[in-house]
Amino acid sequence: MVVRFVSSIVGTFATWRRLPRAVWLLTAARAVNRLGAFTLAFLTIAVTARGFTVADAGLLMSAFGLAAIVSRLIGGRLADRIGRRATIVGGLVATAAAQLALAASTSRLALAVAVIAVGLAFEIYEPASQSLIGDVTEPADRPVAYGLFGAALACAGIAAGALATLLGGLDVRWLFVADAVTCLLCAVLIAATLPGTTRTTPPTRGTAPTGRNPWRDPLLRAFLATGTVFAVLYMQLLTTLPLTLARHHLGAGAFGLLLTLSAITIVAGQPLLAAPFTSMTAMTAGYVLLGAGLALNAAAANLATFIAATVVWSTGEVLLLGHVYALVGDLAPATARAHYLSVYGISWGIATLVGPFAGTQALAHAGQAWLWTAAGACSLALAAIQPRLHRKARQRTDAHQPAPVSASLEILS
Structure with missing residues (x-):
C-alpha cells in the first residue's frame, strides 16, 4: 500500500x-x-x-x-x-x-x-x-x-x-x-x-456521436442527473453544515477551519488521481467516501468528529471532480466538448437553487441525524449505479475515440 x-x-x-x-x-x-x-x-x-x-x-x-x-x-x-x-x-x-x-x-x-x-x-x-x-x-x-x-x-x-x-x-x-x-x-x-x-x-453545431445534440444525448442526461444529485449533496456542506455546527456551539471559526482543512486534503490527495484506477473504480470509491463523510456528520457532536468527516468527504471530492469532467469531455467530439461541459455544468446552478432550501428544511424538520444520514445514503446510491453508467460511457468512447490533441488545438483561438 x-x-x-x-x-x-x-x-x-x-x-x-x-x-x-x-x-x-x-x-x-x-x-x-x-x-x-x-x-x-x-x-x-x-x-x-x-x-x-x-x-x-x-x-x-x-x-x-x-x-x-x-x-x-x-x-x-x-x-x-x-x-x-x-x-x-x-x-x-x-x-x-x-x-x-x-x-x-x-x-x-x-x-x-x-x-x-x-x-x-x-x-x-x-x-x-x-x-x-x-x-x-x-x-x-x-x-x-x-x-x-x-x-x-x-x-x-x-x-x-x-x-x-x-x-x-x-x-x-x-x-x-x-x-x-x-x-x-x-x-x-x-x-x-x-x-x-x-x-x-x-x-460543428455540437452534436453527439449519435447525431443528436447534447440535450438529446441520453448518456449525457444520465451524467447530468447524477451530477445534479452530487451538487445538491455538496451544497449541504456549504449551507447546512455551518448550521449543524452552530447546534453544537461551534461558530464561523470552526467552519472556516473545516473549509481550510478540506482545501489541504484536496491538494494532498492529488496523487490519488495518478493511481492506476479506472474512472469507474475511482468515481465509485469517491461516492462511497463522500457518503461516509456525510453520514459521519450525522453522529458528530464535537469538532474532532467533524474534522474526521471533512477529511473523508474531501478525499471523495478529489476522486469525483478529477474524473467526472474528464469523462464528460471524452463523451463529446472535440468540436462540441465545451457545449457538453456547459450542459453538465448547469447541475451546479440547479443545486444552488434547490440545495439550500431542501437542506435547511430537512435540518429544521427532521434534524441533524436524518439530514446527514439521508445525504450519505444518496451518495451510496450514486456509487451503486456507477458501474452501469461507466460501462455505457466506455462503449461510447471505444466506438468514438476522442480526437487527438493536435486536432483539438484548432479551436483554441
Missing part, C-alpha cells in the same frame, strides 16, 4: 511536468480570478444597502443564479463556435464591465440590472476553461489536470474568504471595482500568453 502511494506521488509529479504550458497558465489565471471573486459574498449586502428588502434581495439573488445558468450555456456555445481563448477573454471582460456597472449604479433599477448582468457574464469562461484542459491534454493525463485545476480553485477560494474578512469594512463599491480589476488582469494574461492557432475547419 505504501509503495503504491509513493508510486502515485511520483506519477503525479511526472504528469504535472508533462502538462502543457496552457494548463498551468489557465490554472494560475483562474486562481487569481477566483481570488477576486470574494466580492460575491457581499452581493446581498450591496443590494440590501441600496433599499431592497431582504425578501426582494432573495428574489434578485435567485435571478442572479438563473442568469448564471444561462451564462454557462452561452459560454459553452461560444467556446465551440469562436474558440476557447476568445471566449475566456470575452467572458472576463464582460464580467469586469458588469462589476463596474454594479459599483457605479445609483438607482435600484440600475442595481438590479447590473446584478443580473453580472450573472449573465460570470460563468461564460467556465466551459471554455474546462474544455481547453481537455483539448490540450492526453486522455490519460486529464484526471490529474482537472484535479490540479480544482485544487488551485479550492485554495484560492479559502484565500478569497480571508480577503473578504479583511476587506469587509471597506465600501462595497470598491470591492466590486477590485474584482473587476482582477478580471481584466486575467483577461490580459490569457490573451497575451495562452497559445492559439488559426482554425482550419469550421466547428
Whole structure:
C-alpha cells in the first residue's frame, strides 16, 4: 500500500511536468480570478444597502443564479463556435464591465440590472476553461489536470474568504471595482500568453456521436442527473453544515477551519488521481467516501468528529471532480466538448437553487441525524449505479475515440 502511494506521488509529479504550458497558465489565471471573486459574498449586502428588502434581495439573488445558468450555456456555445481563448477573454471582460456597472449604479433599477448582468457574464469562461484542459491534454493525463485545476480553485477560494474578512469594512463599491480589476488582469494574461492557432475547419453545431445534440444525448442526461444529485449533496456542506455546527456551539471559526482543512486534503490527495484506477473504480470509491463523510456528520457532536468527516468527504471530492469532467469531455467530439461541459455544468446552478432550501428544511424538520444520514445514503446510491453508467460511457468512447490533441488545438483561438 505504501509503495503504491509513493508510486502515485511520483506519477503525479511526472504528469504535472508533462502538462502543457496552457494548463498551468489557465490554472494560475483562474486562481487569481477566483481570488477576486470574494466580492460575491457581499452581493446581498450591496443590494440590501441600496433599499431592497431582504425578501426582494432573495428574489434578485435567485435571478442572479438563473442568469448564471444561462451564462454557462452561452459560454459553452461560444467556446465551440469562436474558440476557447476568445471566449475566456470575452467572458472576463464582460464580467469586469458588469462589476463596474454594479459599483457605479445609483438607482435600484440600475442595481438590479447590473446584478443580473453580472450573472449573465460570470460563468461564460467556465466551459471554455474546462474544455481547453481537455483539448490540450492526453486522455490519460486529464484526471490529474482537472484535479490540479480544482485544487488551485479550492485554495484560492479559502484565500478569497480571508480577503473578504479583511476587506469587509471597506465600501462595497470598491470591492466590486477590485474584482473587476482582477478580471481584466486575467483577461490580459490569457490573451497575451495562452497559445492559439488559426482554425482550419469550421466547428460543428455540437452534436453527439449519435447525431443528436447534447440535450438529446441520453448518456449525457444520465451524467447530468447524477451530477445534479452530487451538487445538491455538496451544497449541504456549504449551507447546512455551518448550521449543524452552530447546534453544537461551534461558530464561523470552526467552519472556516473545516473549509481550510478540506482545501489541504484536496491538494494532498492529488496523487490519488495518478493511481492506476479506472474512472469507474475511482468515481465509485469517491461516492462511497463522500457518503461516509456525510453520514459521519450525522453522529458528530464535537469538532474532532467533524474534522474526521471533512477529511473523508474531501478525499471523495478529489476522486469525483478529477474524473467526472474528464469523462464528460471524452463523451463529446472535440468540436462540441465545451457545449457538453456547459450542459453538465448547469447541475451546479440547479443545486444552488434547490440545495439550500431542501437542506435547511430537512435540518429544521427532521434534524441533524436524518439530514446527514439521508445525504450519505444518496451518495451510496450514486456509487451503486456507477458501474452501469461507466460501462455505457466506455462503449461510447471505444466506438468514438476522442480526437487527438493536435486536432483539438484548432479551436483554441
